Amino acid sequence: MQPRWNLLAATFFIVFSVYGINKLTDIKEDEINNPERVSYVKRFEKALKYAVIVSFFLAVLLSAMTSPFAVLVILFPIVAGALYSIRLLPGYPRLKDITGVKNLIIAATWANGTAFLPYLVASGISxxxxxxxxxxxxxxxxxxxxxxxxxxxxxxxxxxxxxxxxxxxxxxxxxxxxxxxxxxxxxxxxxxxxxxxxxxxxxxxxxxxxxxxxxxxxxxxxxxxxxxxxxxxxxxxxxxxxxxxxx
CATH class of the missing domain: 1.20.120 (Four Helix Bundle (Hemerythrin (Met), subunit A))
Structure with missing residues (x-):
């Protein structure tokens, strides 16, 4: 099938946005694990924040050119990331505090976009x-x-x-x-x-x-x-x- 450039671009922008947010929120851990990255993020922190916001809106607009279902696939990592970070029920751990949940969310995000976005615009695929x-x-x-x-x-x-x-x-x-x-x-x-x-x-x-x-x-x-x-x-x-x- 022919590439749908709006979906390719939407995928790029949502990945940039999600990973940008991750780099901004994980500065404390990265100061030990990856100090060189922390130095870069702090140097361009303001620009990175604006880039994350702009990338998110571009991802939504570009995916909406295909269908509402494409928007749902694109929004999955943002929704999952929010649920991952907040405490849903008092007295229960956040998803972030449960071992392995982060890995599952990241893996599902990549797989959702890679498998389902092409499926939405393809025909006759089993x-x-x-x-x-x-x-x-x-x-x-x-x-x-x-x-x-x-x-x-x-x-x-x-x-x-x-x-x-x-x-x-x-x-x-x-x-x-x-x-x-x-x-x-x-x-x-x-x-x-x-x-x-x-x-x-x-x-x-x-x-x-x-x-x-x-x-x-x-x-x-x-x-x-x-x-x-x-x-x-x-x-x-x-x-x-x-x-x-x-x-």
């Missing part, structure tokens, strides 16, 4: 194909967010943030990440049996093997946090996409 696409991006995002939590174990522990790696420790977290990445093997077999994504099988195999590589590399006990994690893990689509375009 739901099982949509589910396979959803699972792929959900699990990729789940693994990647947990890997960043592995990097942030020290700062999160000091600030009392009970992430999955803080709870499990480094060794068990590595084992969980490898198991999650291994679920892509039956996923790939299922996709192949349905005749889906045949053209992109080499790229998908690469993405799975790449997942094993960066999990093992960044969950080492002697790893020192740096920009390489952002480039390799957060930036994986910058070098995976050109491979897909060659297929």
């Amino acid at each position: 739901f099982q194909k949509v589910f396979l696409i959803y699972y792929f991006f959900f699990m990729k995002s789940m693994i990647n967010t947990m890997l960043f939590d592995v990097r942030d174990i020290e700062g999160d522990s000091i600030n009392g943030i009970q992430t999955i790696p803080v709870r499990l420790g480094l060794e068990k977290s590595r084992a969980v990440l490898l198991v999650l990445n291994s679920t892509f093997i039956p996923w790939l077999l299922a996709a192949y049996s349905f005749g889906y994504f045949d053209r992109y099988l080499p790229v998908l195999v690469f993405a799975i093997l790449n997942g094993y590589a960066y999990i093992l590399y960044f969950s080492r006990g002697d790893y020192k946090p740096g920009k390489f994690l952002d480039i390799w893990v957060d930036g994986e689509w910058f070098y995976t996409l050109p491979l897909a375009m060659l297929m």
